[in-house]
Amino acid sequence: MNVLIAHYSMLGHTNRLAEAIMQGAKGEGATVFLMRIPEILTEEDIKQRAISEFQKSFKEIPICTQDSLIEADAIILGAPTYLGNMCAQMQYFLNSLGKLWRDGALVGKVGSAFTSSGSQHGGQEAALLSVHTTMLHLGMIVVGLPYTFKGQLRIDEITGGTPYGATTIAGQKGERMPSENELAAARFQGKHVASIAAKLGKK
Numbered sequence: 001m002n003v004l005i006a007h008y009s010m011l012g013h014t015n016r017l018a019e020a021i022m023q024g025a026k027g028e029g030a031t032v033f034l035m036r037i038p039e040i041l042t043e044e045d046i047k048q049r050a051i052s053e054f055q056k057s058f059k060e061i062p063i064c065t066q067d068s069l070i071e072a073d074a075i076i077l078g079a080p081t082y083l084g085n086m087c088a089q090m091q092y093f094l095n096s097l098g099k100l101w102r103d104g105a106l107v108g109k110v111g112s113a114f115t116s117s118g119s120q121h122g123g124q125e126a127a128l129l130s131v132h133t134t135m136l137h138l139g140m141i142v143v144g145l146p147y148t149f150k151g152q153l154r155i156d157e158i159t160g161g162t163p164y165g166a167t168t169i170a171g172q173k174g175e176r177m178p179s180e181n182e183l184a185a186a187r188f189q190g191k192h193v194a195s196i197a198a199k200l201g202k203k
């Protein structure tokens with residue numbers, strides 16, 4: 001069973017969740033491919049944002065292609081929340097899938113999403129739903145983060161984690177990295193998605 005984790009990350013938070021999701025899916029026996037969604041900003045744009053050591057290592061991750069999607073049994077998409085939506089990089093990539101949509105190439109594959117936002121109530125769930133909407137148009141079977149992951153009920157500390165998918169809160173300047181609870185949510189989601197894909201794959 002092949003699980004593809006395709007994500008975009010500017011500062012590293014979504015990437016950190018992606019790695020935890022990978023751990024969870026591997027724990028379920030899946031073969032996992034961690035890939036990145038191509039950049040659409042110019043080098044100049046990126047320089048103006050004064051970013052970052054992280055971008056160097058992010059660029060070493062293989063780029064997700066349309067073939068990567070076709071080969072996967074489950075596709076988990078990670079996109080930071082931008083203006084209450086998935087980031088433009090992910091939207092642009094998904095908007096290029098017209099042929100796969102027409103061919104029904106992703107119909108019946110398991111889909112799931114995760115995100116990072118700057119603030120605690122900055123639109124994480126809306127961003128995840130925006131990915132889910134596209135997945136449904138592509139005929140995918142959308143899977144979230146069930147409440148059997150008890151960590152999403154915590155109120156003793158600030159935490160991400162929603163029934164729509166794993167999340168983290170990055171802080172206004174990206175100063176907060178994912179907490180242990182948020183990473184546990186991501187591992188849970190990875191395992192959960194892989195287990196559902198395995199069940200669907202059984203004849």
Ligand SMILES: Cc1cc2nc3c(=O)[nH]c(=O)nc-3n(C[C@H](O)[C@H](O)[C@H](O)COP(=O)(O)O)c2cc1C
Nearest residue numbers: 009010011012013014082083084116117118119122
């Ligand atoms: C163009 C833009 C729009 C953003 N919009 C939001 C937003 O609507 N809500 C929010 O909480 N954070 C917002 N942020 C902050 C990002 O969500 C934050 O930088 C991101 O989660 C960090 O993830 P990364 O480290 O994976 O890049 C925005 C950032 C940018 C660059």
